[in-house]
Amino acid sequence: KAGVTQTPRYLIKTRGQQVTLSCSPISGHRSVSWYQQTPGQGLQFLFEYFSETQRNKGNFPGRFSGRQFSNSRSEMNVSTLELGDSALYLCASRLTGTANTEAFFGQGTRLTVV
Amino acid sequence: GENVEQHPSTLSVQEGDSAVIKCTYSDSASNYFPWYKQELGKRPQLIIDIRSNVGEKKDQRIAVTLNKTAKHFSLHITETQPEDSAVYFCAASINNQGGKLIFGQGTELSVKP
Numbered sequence: 001k002a003g004v005t006q007t008p009r010y011l012i013k014t015r016g017q018q019v020t021l022s023c024s025p026i027s028g029h030r031s032v033s034w035y036q037q038t039p040g041q042g043l044q045f046l047f048e049y050f051s052e053t054q055r056n057k058g059n060f061p062g063r064f065s066g067r068q069f070s071n072s073r074s075e076m077n078v079s080t081l082e083l084g085d086s087a088l089y090l091c092a093s094r095l096t097g098t099a100n101t102e103a104f105f106g107q108g109t110r111l112t113v114v
Numbered sequence: 115g116e117n118v119e120q121h122p123s124t125l126s127v128q129e130g131d132s133a134v135i136k137c138t139y140s141d142s143a144s145n146y147f148p149w150y151k152q153e154l155g156k157r158p159q160l161i162i163d164i165r166s167n168v169g170e171k172k173d174q175r176i177a178v179t180l181n182k183t184a185k186h187f188s189l190h191i192t193e194t195q196p197e198d199s200a201v202y203f204c205a206a207s208i209n210n211q212g213g214k215l216i217f218g219q220g221t222e223l224s225v226k227p
Contacts (some may be wrong), residue, residue, distance in 0.1 A: 033213040043203060043217040055212040099207040100146035100165055105157040
């Protein structure tokens with residue numbers, strides 16, 4: 001069965017622009033979480049969606065937002081991009097909404113802000 | 115807030131030796147502790163996990179131990195091979211916080227042939 005798919009794989013944006021990233025979870029998975037990965041900060045939790053509802057949010061500014069559709073696909077949006085937003089953005093899907101089950105990661109979207 | 119500390123940040127071993135990576139978590143409500151391996155340019159992949167009602171778990175050359183009192187958990191890799199070279203991340207989560215994982219900073223393991 002297909003894994004977690006993230007599109008696009010690479011993006012280059014200019015400061016001040018906005019960007020939308022997409023994540024398609026494994027078929028049947030209802031939970032999608034997003035993480036930002038940078039060399040300095042490691043993997044940091046952005047937010048999690050389950051059944052189209054945001055259940056948890058990390059310590060990121062309001063410029064970072066997301067949503068989940070009825071088919072469990074999720075998007076995250078970053079507005080007014082800053083140089084510091086350059087990172088690998090990973091999403092992970094789970095079959096259920098419980099935390100103690102395996103999270104399957106996508107390959108990520110590499111965002112570069114210039 | 116919740117925090118996971120991971121040590122060491124880099125680890126170099128000879129092929130065949132053992133490697134140990136240690137993590138400490140801050141929130142005593144944490145009850146699930148996965149370990150992920152991330153090879154260069156690839157996605158993180160779960161290699162082993164442990165729940166708070168278990169003290170140790172093994173899977174072939176990999177084992178994880180959990181000390182709830184001390185809030186420590188460790189990854190042990192025996193008979194290391196060059197293909198074990200990667201960055202390893204520990205994480206912790208709390209069941210009533212949905213899918214939120216708090217990750218350690220990662221350990222870059224290098225296994226020299």
